Amino acid sequence: MNNDQAFERATRAFLDEGSDRTSAATIDAVLLAVRTTPQERDLRIPWRTAHMSTPMRVVAAIAVVVVIGVALLIGLGLGTGSSTVGGPGGASPTPAPTPSVPPPSPSPQPSVATGTASWTTYTSNRYGFSIGHPADWTERPAVSTWALPAGNGSAGAGGPDDPMGTSTEGFIAPGETVLVSAWSAAVAPGTSAAAWIQAYCPKATSPCTGIAAQSAAVSMDGHTGSLVRFGDDVEAFFLVNNRMYIVGEWLADGDPVIAAYGGGAKLVEDFLSTMHLLPGGPAASASPGPS
């Protein structure tokens, strides 16, 4: 037997030794934990409309239009004073200067956490920004470009909150307990931030009524935007030069898991405090979202 064969044999023996049987106590502990551990909500379910019947699609489309129309009519407070209701369909937001999301209660200063000094900087040429993350978090770079689908279109593989998603820049806490996503998307000229968020919301999160009440002003690299506490996630939106920049984490603001970071909003603000837009913008523009 030559040395190659001996090495292979020894390696095989080394790998084969010991028992792989999981103890009953471990299995029992897992199943007990499962009983009291809720599953995370799949935020992309609304995007997966491939199995919807045609009548359901029509109903869903009408519902989206009605929600947007009502939101604009009652003036949710997210649009500018110059915004008016669009055409008969009510789904085309009126052009407005950007950024067009007035802060409901302006923050006196950005949330700059002293702990971010040791963070690692990640640069996304795809989406045109750099952003920091805790040094012990895992980067999950985007390998495709995200775009908000029009109508009932499907997002395809990889949504913003999908751990296996491929279209957003992801930052994963040790143990995969927390995921922060950051990305950007081109916005049709004239679309207000409020209109874009309203169009985005029903396809990615909820609730989509009363967004203004759940919003707070935040800043990022000198730009003002909105931080929205949705039901199961916290996301910040910045409309800059016809491009929406989004940073989100996918647990409810008060979720115990994220309490270690001061809550979802605090964590997002910490990320925002390290974020800078690249002077040249993104390397490749994403498709414009619906307007």
Add this chain to the structure above:
Amino acid sequence: MDRDLVERARSGDQAAFADLVHQVSDTLYGIARRILRDPGLAEDVLQDALVTIWRKLPHLREPDRFEAWAYRILVNACYAAAPQNRRWASTVRILPIDRADAADDYQSISDRDELEQAFRRLPLDQRAVFVLHHHAGLPLVAVAEALGIPQGTARSRLHYATRALRGAFDASRARDSLREGRPA
């Protein structure tokens, strides 16, 4: 993997998830035990990973990719657990050798001991690639997919791990040959 079982567990069926756990736990434990070289820590990591898998299952878009997805969560749990656990730094626990192996000659035991020590010196990311490839039998492309790394990275990690183990093995052989007064 039973796709229907994955889909039912994904939709919140705890009984289906229990069946799934029974199907995959030994495999996942075997991988964690080999990466960490610590059965007790491997059980802890397996427990954490399985609960994480349960929590995140609704995000799994393709049930057919369950195993690769589960491997990634498990390996990340290994990465997270290892440096934080004091046992990780202090324990030099040699895995039990089966009774059937007791008849192995001195050379084999010496070889395995050298491999064990060399393996413990490898970075975790190299261990993970080595174990998924040589123990779990995943081709390198599948290892790369499971770990979310480029294929070239998986290949280089496997190369470095193999080179380190081979170096330790050859050194062991050379020492034993010298001791016995014969050429290596």
